[in-house]
Amino acid sequence: MIARDEARSIARCLESVRPHVDRMIVVDTGSTDDTRDIAFRLGAEVHDFAWRDDFSVARNAALDRSDADWNLVLDADEWLAGGIDALAPAVLPPVAVQPPRFVGCIRILNESGSGEPTRRFLPRILPRGVRYAGRIHEHPISDLPFVPLALEVGHDGYVEAQLARKSGRNLLLLERSLQDDPGDTYLWYQLGRERLVRGDPAGAAEALRTAYRGVGPDAAYRHAIVLSAIQALKQAERFEEALALVDAEQFAWPDSPDFYFAVAGLYLDWAGRNPEIALDQLLPVAEGAWLRCLAIGEQPNLDGSVPGCGSYLAAGNLAILYQGLGIADKAGEFAALEQALRAAA
Secondary structure, three states, rough: EEEEOOOHHHHHHHHHHHHHOOOEEEOOOOOOOOHHHHHHHHOOOOEEOOOOOOOHHHHHHHHOOOOOOOHHHHHOOOOEEOHHHHHHOOOOOOOOOOOOOOOOEEEEEEEEOOOOOEEEEEEEEEEOOOEEOOOOEEEEEEOOOOEEEEEEEEEOOOOHHHHHHOHHHHHHHHHHHHHOOOOOHHHHHHHHHHHHOOOOOHHHHHHHHHHHHHHHOOOOOOHHHHHHHHHHHOOOOHHHHHHHHHHHHHHOOOOOHHHHHHHHHHHHHHHHOHHHHHHHHHHHHHHHHHHHHHHHOOOOOOOOOOOOOOOOHHHHHHHHHHOOOOOHHHHHHHHHHHHHHHHHH
């Protein structure tokens, strides 16, 4: 872990992970609060490192302190939430038993404080010797395949108070990185996400459109780019562009409830601005998209997916739609389905 001024959350993280690892290494990059003392009290090795405006340099300084066969990399505002068996020797065998065959990706559940968490898959379980590159949104460099594992990690760094605390830092580092490598679609995607969560949908739309134009068809984060771009364009009220993007992508995501959920939300907003065609042309598309979500079901292994898009969120929105249309029996049917799906989640 690298950390700075994380007294709010570092204990939660270390306590969640302590029973499942051999050592906890915290590299502090200049805390002025109790971060270092809390980490030390909970049994972590604490080292100081001068911040250089480069996350990969700091990450690698932490990894240099480890002699482990496998390293789990976490941030202080994260915590282990499930799938702990992914850390067992049966999944991560010692090098003496079997040379590493993959870099492990874990499921990050990003809490925003404004709705359901978003799922992201990030490579965070690294074999010995693997190091990071990139000033921000750093990534491991390895020829080994990146393999999703069952480990789930909660993250609340996107709630409003935490965004305010780190305001400006990520944007500055992303912009610097893009000056160095303007063709990096992943950085454009992250810049779009950063602007979106900070309430700049117009700026987010521009960055995400750039990412979309450059991303390859098989990129692991293409799904997340498409979803984020639809959201940004809708919030920026660039509806024609959002609708064109949906048309271009409609055959690419037959098994994504999140894509159809985004389509439904887009057409619902468009209907509100075009009441003369809403009932006959636009609301049926939203209805069909939510029904498609339920037909697909939950797909938790899609990067950028949101729990409930394939189940209770879609059912709840259908209940509201039918209630608004005065179709009481269907409204009741889908309200009951929403409750049942939430209980089963």
